[in-house]
Amino acid sequence: MIRILVVDDHPGFRAGLRTLLSTAEGIEVADEAASGEQALALVGRTQPDVILMDLAMPGMGGIAATERLSRDHPHIRVVVLSMSDDDDSVFAAVRAGARGYVLKGARKAELVRSVQAVAEGGAVFGPALASRLMGYFSGRERAEPPLPGLTPREREILGLVAEHLTNPQIAARLGLSQKTVRNHVSAVFTKLQVADRAQAIMRAREAGL
Structure with a gap:
């Protein structure tokens, strides 16, 4: 129901x-x-x-x-x-x-x-x-991808972070190791100059991800 x-x-x-x-x-x-x-x-x-x-x-x-x-x-x-x-x-x-x-x-x-x-x-x-x-x-995609400073994989992972998935869930979704996901998430935080997932999610939504 x-x-x-x-x-x-x-x-x-x-x-x-x-x-x-x-x-x-x-x-x-x-x-x-x-x-x-x-x-x-x-x-x-x-x-x-x-x-x-x-x-x-x-x-x-x-x-x-x-x-x-x-x-x-x-x-x-x-x-x-x-x-x-x-x-x-x-x-x-x-x-x-x-x-x-x-x-x-x-x-x-x-x-x-x-x-x-x-x-x-x-x-x-x-x-x-x-x-x-x-x-x-x-x-928009033809003009310029959102957050062009990120790689396609980093944008993909940021999108999953914005869906409130945890690192283990992202790893399972993409078939990656948890260590690889952690490294990507860390790189995203550094490039976006954010301190945590909440700030990253705000940037992702502002960018339309």
């Missing part, structure tokens, strides 16, 4: 979404929140697998809430559910850690597929948004 937390400041929309998802097999709406602050307060108690997150809300908006959730609860997947499809909103959501972006008004089947895919570790942005994301990031 995939547990969902719905975050939107409009009670009517939350109620409609709950009704829509209540008939989907394998999905349970665990709770609702009307703001980013309320969502952060609820995650510990409700333990959702996926959060459906609106962007424009009073107080803490969806981008800031997604960033906090990605940092403090990386096992919880956030899918943005928004009326906005402009590039700034989509890219900001991706940078904040959203694993999906679905436009409000999407059909039930699309929404259910998105929730299931993200819960299984995938990412869903829909054909139109995905093509724009691919164009944006491929354009």
Whole structure:
């Protein structure tokens, strides 16, 4: 059963979404929140697998809430559910850690597929948004890779550090020895002039890794 937390400041929309998802097999709406602050307060108690997150809300908006959730609860997947499809909103959501972006008004089947895919570790942005994301990031890669002072292997390891993987986990993922990973991580810290993993993660996110 995939547990969902719905975050939107409009009670009517939350109620409609709950009704829509209540008939989907394998999905349970665990709770609702009307703001980013309320969502952060609820995650510990409700333990959702996926959060459906609106962007424009009073107080803490969806981008800031997604960033906090990605940092403090990386096992919880956030899918943005928004009326906005402009590039700034989509890219900001991706940078904040959203694993999906679905436009409000999407059909039930699309929404259910998105929730299931993200819960299984995938990412869903829909054909139109995905093509724009691919164009944006491929354009950046052609221009200059992020953090050009790092080698491709160091960028890869920094990306895994930003996913909160430990050195043994990175070693297992890449098929390297733990000593080799430690050496790479040390080189990354030196090149980025950071003191610890938290600062390295901040630099990685700023660079869009």
